Amino acid sequence: MVNKLIELSLRNRFIVLLIAVGLLVWGIYNIQRNPVDAIPDLSENQVIVFTEWEGQSPQIMEDQVTYPLVSNLQGVPKVKNIRGTSMFGMSFVYIVFDDDVDIYWARTRVLEKLNYAQRLLPQGVTPTLGPDGTGVGHIFWYHLDAPKMDLGEQRALQDWYVKFALQTVPGVAEVASFGGFEKQYQLVIDPIKLQFYNLSMTDVMDKVRANNNDVGGRKLEMAGMGYIIRGLGYIKNKEDIENIALSNNNGIPVRVKDIGTVQMGGDLRLGIFDTNGEGEAVGGIVVMRYGENADNVIKAVKKKMADLQKGLPEGVSFKIDYDRSDLIEAAIANIKNKLVEEISIVCIIVIVFLLHWRSALSIIIQIPITVAVSFILLNAFGLSSNIMSLTGVALAIGVIVDNGIIMSENAYRSLSEWQNSRPTNQSS
Numbered sequence: 001m002v003n004k005l006i007e008l009s010l011r012n013r014f015i016v017l018l019i020a021v022g023l024l025v026w027g028i029y030n031i032q033r034n035p036v037d038a039i040p041d042l043s044e045n046q047v048i049v050f051t052e053w054e055g056q057s058p059q060i061m062e063d064q065v066t067y068p069l070v071s072n073l074q075g076v077p078k079v080k081n082i083r084g085t086s087m088f089g090m091s092f093v094y095i096v097f098d099d100d101v102d103i104y105w106a107r108t109r110v111l112e113k114l115n116y117a118q119r120l121l122p123q124g125v126t127p128t129l130g131p132d133g134t135g136v137g138h139i140f141w142y143h144l145d146a147p148k149m150d151l152g153e154q155r156a157l158q159d160w161y162v163k164f165a166l167q168t169v170p171g172v173a174e175v176a177s178f179g180g181f182e183k184q185y186q187l188v189i190d191p192i193k194l195q196f197y198n199l200s201m202t203d204v205m206d207k208v209r210a211n212n213n214d215v216g217g218r219k220l221e222m223a224g225m226g227y228i229i230r231g232l233g234y235i236k237n238k239e240d241i242e243n244i245a246l247s248n249n250n251g252i253p254v255r256v257k258d259i260g261t262v263q264m265g266g267d268l269r270l271g272i273f274d275t276n277g278e279g280e281a282v283g284g285i286v287v288m289r290y291g292e293n294a295d296n297v298i299k300a301v302k303k304k305m306a307d308l309q310k311g312l313p314e315g316v317s318f319k320i321d322y323d324r325s326d327l328i329e330a331a332i333a334n335i336k337n338k339l340v341e342e343i344s345i346v347c348i349i350v351i352v353f354l355l356h357w358r359s360a361l362s363i364i365i366q367i368p369i370t371v372a373v374s375f376i377l378l379n380a381f382g383l384s385s386n387i388m389s390l391t392g393v394a395l396a397i398g399v400i401v402d403n404g405i406i407m408s409e410n411a412y413r414s415l416s417e418w419q420n421s422r423p424t425n426q427s428s
Contacts, residue, residue: 027372048130061180141322143283155180179273181266282412
């Protein structure tokens with residue numbers, strides 16, 4: 001079989017060369033399409049369902065949120081297992097699918113089930129899907145260098161300007177903000193005044209919530225003109241909250257400022273973000289979408305940040321804390337260096353020992369073709385170019401070169417023996 005294959009190849013050298021060129025072109029096309037990353041993504045094919053219910057204990061979260069969700073998500077097709085975890089005020093459900101399932105098909109199936117399971121949860125509790133990224137999708141970290149701004153202003157700049165802009169970059173699943181203070185209006189109530197005016201905390205909450213709303217009216221025809229009537233009620237500053245009427249006392253309205261004080265403060269923090277021991281900072285984590293090209297996404301994020309820099313306040317700039325592209329470029333540079341080294345060594349060895357440059361050329365041609373074919377297989381199996389796969393390609397180059405040298409030397413020796421024995425056979 002092998003002899004016939006070799007004979008067929010020798011008799012049809014043009015076809016063999018044409019196939020080799022075709023594989024090389026196809027391989028180069030696959031190299032450009034193959035996702036490039038530094039770390040192989042070995043995470044499970046899963047969808048995360050996150051539910052928040054502030055102030056509830058882990059046991060209540062388990063009984064009223066996690067258990068109903070897990071039990072109703074059991075019927076999702078192609079699911080290997082479902083895991084749930086409950087903690088203070090939060091519930092996480094991990095739905096692990098088969099490895100060959102498309103992640104977006106899986107998210108659609110989970111979303112359909114959540115629409116049904118929503119009716120089993122307490123009123124006001126809404127489960128949401130986690131980002132379509134994985135544990136190794138944290139490809140880029142940055143923080144704001146703003147020495148003249150306080151942490152609250154930095155967090156507002158990050159949440160309402162930088163984050164929204166970076167989320168528009170193709171391949172970015174989420175931009176998670178960290179550090180600083182999330183601004184909020186805080187109402188500090190005097191319980192003695194509440195008792196004096198015969199009010200409860202629920203009354204205050206309902207009135208504040210009801211007054212923070214626009215009310216739609218109707219169209220009014222008057223003097224041949226049409227007027228749209230609506231009530232504007234959204235809160236714009238703390239004075240608006242202070243003037244909200246809660247009840248009346250002997251015909252005199254009781255306002256929020258009569259039972260407490262309103263202040264601008266920060267949300268409760270469970271930790272801080274510090275940079276090199278120099279103080280707190282505000283920044284974000286760019287999470288890459290599943291299956292994207294990490295190198296291209298990071299380049300697009302950097303380009304977007306350069307555009308955002310023009311709109312930042314004076315004295316504010318970006319500082320990069322983690323950039324995976326450095327590791328990616330080092331891995332790619334390593335495989336390029338190995339290719340050059342192997343080609344150079346092959347040329348030297350073959351030319352020195354065989355004194356035959358065409359033999360060296362035939363071996364050298366095998367290296368780029370084989371590397372290109374390997375990327376065809378990587379794309380076929382859905383694997384990215386990372387440290388593990390590129391290291392395997394680099395190691396395989398040695399085997400390819402050894403095989404080429406051995407075959408060339410054997411062919412050279414067989415031809416030499418055949419030429420030396422030919423005159424003897426003719427004389428006999």
